[in-house]
Amino acid sequence: MMNTVVAGITYRALLGRRRIVLLLLLPLALLGLALLLRLAGSADQRSAMLLMDKFAIGTMLPLLGLIAGTGVIAPEIDDGTIIHLMSKPISRPVIAQTKFLVAASLLAVFAAVPTYLAAWLLVGTEDGIASGFALGALVAGVAYAAVFLLLGVVTRHAVTVGIIYALVWESLVGGFVQGARKFSIQQWAQSIADQISTSPFLQADVTLGFAVPALVIATVAAVFLAGRRLRAYSLTGDE
Amino acid sequence: MKMELSQASRWYGNVVAVNDVTMTIGPGVTGLLGPNGAGKSTLLHMMAGFLAPSGGTVTLDGTRVWKNHHIYRNIGLVPEREGVYGFLTGWQFVLSAARLQGLPDPVEAARKALAIVEMEEPKDRRVETYSKGMRQRVKVAAALVHDPPVLLLDEPFNGMDPRQRLHLMDLIRTMGTAGKTILFSSHILEEVERVAQHIEVLVAGRHAASGDFREIRRLMTDRPHLFRIRSSDDRRLAAALMLDSSAGGVALGADGLEVRAIELRRFAWLLPRVARAEGIRLLEVSPADEDLESVFSYLITRSTS
Numbered sequence: 001m002m003n004t005v006v007a008g009i010t011y012r013a014l015l016g017r018r019r020i021v022l023l024l025l026l027p028l029a030l031l032g033l034a035l036l037l038r039l040a041g042s043a044d045q046r047s048a049m050l051l052m053d054k055f056a057i058g059t060m061l062p063l064l065g066l067i068a069g070t071g072v073i074a075p076e077i078d079d080g081t082i083i084h085l086m087s088k089p090i091s092r093p094v095i096a097q098t099k100f101l102v103a104a105s106l107l108a109v110f111a112a113v114p115t116y117l118a119a120w121l122l123v124g125t126e127d128g129i130a131s132g133f134a135l136g137a138l139v140a141g142v143a144y145a146a147v148f149l150l151l152g153v154v155t156r157h158a159v160t161v162g163i164i165y166a167l168v169w170e171s172l173v174g175g176f177v178q179g180a181r182k183f184s185i186q187q188w189a190q191s192i193a194d195q196i197s198t199s200p201f202l203q204a205d206v207t208l209g210f211a212v213p214a215l216v217i218a219t220v221a222a223v224f225l226a227g228r229r230l231r232a233y234s235l236t237g238d239e
Numbered sequence: 240m241k242m243e244l245s246q247a248s249r250w251y252g253n254v255v256a257v258n259d260v261t262m263t264i265g266p267g268v269t270g271l272l273g274p275n276g277a278g279k280s281t282l283l284h285m286m287a288g289f290l291a292p293s294g295g296t297v298t299l300d301g302t303r304v305w306k307n308h309h310i311y312r313n314i315g316l317v318p319e320r321e322g323v324y325g326f327l328t329g330w331q332f333v334l335s336a337a338r339l340q341g342l343p344d345p346v347e348a349a350r351k352a353l354a355i356v357e358m359e360e361p362k363d364r365r366v367e368t369y370s371k372g373m374r375q376r377v378k379v380a381a382a383l384v385h386d387p388p389v390l391l392l393d394e395p396f397n398g399m400d401p402r403q404r405l406h407l408m409d410l411i412r413t414m415g416t417a418g419k420t421i422l423f424s425s426h427i428l429e430e431v432e433r434v435a436q437h438i439e440v441l442v443a444g445r446h447a448a449s450g451d452f453r454e455i456r457r458l459m460t461d462r463p464h465l466f467r468i469r470s471s472d473d474r475r476l477a478a479a480l481m482l483d484s485s486a487g488g489v490a491l492g493a494d495g496l497e498v499r500a501i502e503l504r505r506f507a508w509l510l511p512r513v514a515r516a517e518g519i520r521l522l523e524v525s526p527a528d529e530d531l532e533s534v535f536s537y538l539i540t541r542s543t544s
Contacts, residue, residue, distance in 0.1 A: 080320035087316040088339040235289040
C-alpha cells in the first residue's frame, strides 16, 4: 500500500537540489576506489572482497541507509511539514509504508547498483561476487531503510542514534563479540552474498537460515511499528 | 457539523495544559481567546486529532477524533507552525492537498482554493520565496481545498500585514455565514471581536468564559478599573470623587491618585465634570490595568470564586 502523492513529495525532498549530493558522495567514492585498484593492477578477488566488506557493505550501506531511512521522514517531523500529509484522510501506516518504499528504492539505486558496478570493475562476473554483494546490499538496504525509518519516527536524535548503532554496534561490538554479530544487518548482507558467490575468500559468520528470517522480521516489524507510532503522532505545542 | 469537548483535559507530567473543558463548537465563527500559554494550541490540537486527551472526550458529530484519519475529510486544519514544503510552488502545494484528499477534480479544486485566498498570481513561485503572510494564505488554501464543513485555524493572523489580515477576516466571516463550523485561536481581543460571533475564553487551561462578543466585552469592562490620576489638587479631587458611587476607593500617593472605578462608564462621565466643578486641572489620567493579562486574570478569579 502506498500513496503516490506522498511518494512524490518525499522523492523531491530527498533528491531535490543539494540533498542528492549526500546520496551520491559515497557511491562515487566506492566506484573511484574500485577504479584506482584496477588501474594499480590489483584487481583481484582478495581486494574486491576487502573493498566490498569494509567499504560497500561495512561503511557505505549503513550510512546511506541512515541518510535515506531517516531522511524520508525526520526532517518533516522536525519542521512540522508532516502535518500536511497527516491532516489528510490517509491512514498513517500507509504514509509510513510509502516513506519506507521511497527509502528502499533509493538504497537500491544509490547502494546496490554501485556495489555491483564496483565489484564488476574489479573482478567482472567472476564467481558471482558482484551479483552476490549487490543482492546482499539490496536486501540489507531494504532492512536498513525500515529500521532507520522507525528510528526517524521514534526519536528526534535519529541520526546520532543511527551512527552509534552503525559504528559502535555493527563495526566494533560485531567485530569482537560473536553473539552480537548475529544481530547485525551487515552480517546478514554478508550471508546473502556468500550464498550466491562461490569465491573462497568470502566466509559469512551467520547462517542463511538465520539471516533471511531475521531480515524479513526486522523489516516488517520496523515498518509496522513506524506506522503505529505515526498513528499516535502528537503535536506538543510551544506553550 | 459540531465539535464537542466533554470534560477534556490534557496534562504533561505534573503540568496541566487544559483543565476539564466542556464546550460545543457549532456552525458559525467561534474565536478561542486567551493569553499566550493558556492552552489554546493544546485544545486546538486535541480537536484536530493531533493530541490525545488525557481525560474526557473530543468528538466530531459524535465520532471520536483521536486516531481517526477519516475526520480529515470534514476538517481543514491551518496549523500555527509554518509547515509548508519550501521546495514546492504554491500551486504544487495546494494541488498536493487536493490529491491527498482524493478529490475527483484536484486541479479545479486547487485553482478555486488559490482564487479564494487571492494567491493566483504568485502561485508558480516556490513557497520558500513567499512572505509569511503569503505562506499563511497558501496554508489556508490547502486547508480549504476540499471545502470542509469544519475549519480549525491556530493563530491565523500572526505575521500578516493589515491588508492580508482584513482579507482573511472577511473570508472567515463569509464562510461562517455560509454555515461552516470555524474555530480560530487568538490572544488579541480586537481580532476575535471583529470576526467571531461567539467567543470562548481560555485562561490558564480553564474555560473562563463563553458568549458573544458583547457579553465578553461586558465581562471585561464591568470589572473594577484602576486609574492613575495626577491633577492640580489631588487631595480635593479625591474627596470629590469619593462622593459618587462609581468610585470604589481612592488611594492618595506622593505622585497622584489611584482610583478604583466600579462603574466604568459613569466614572468616565463623572471625572471631567467633577474636576471642572471644583476648578481642578487634570494633568494625567491613565488606566493602570488595561493590559489583557489583568483582564484575563480578573476573569479567572471571577470564574473560580
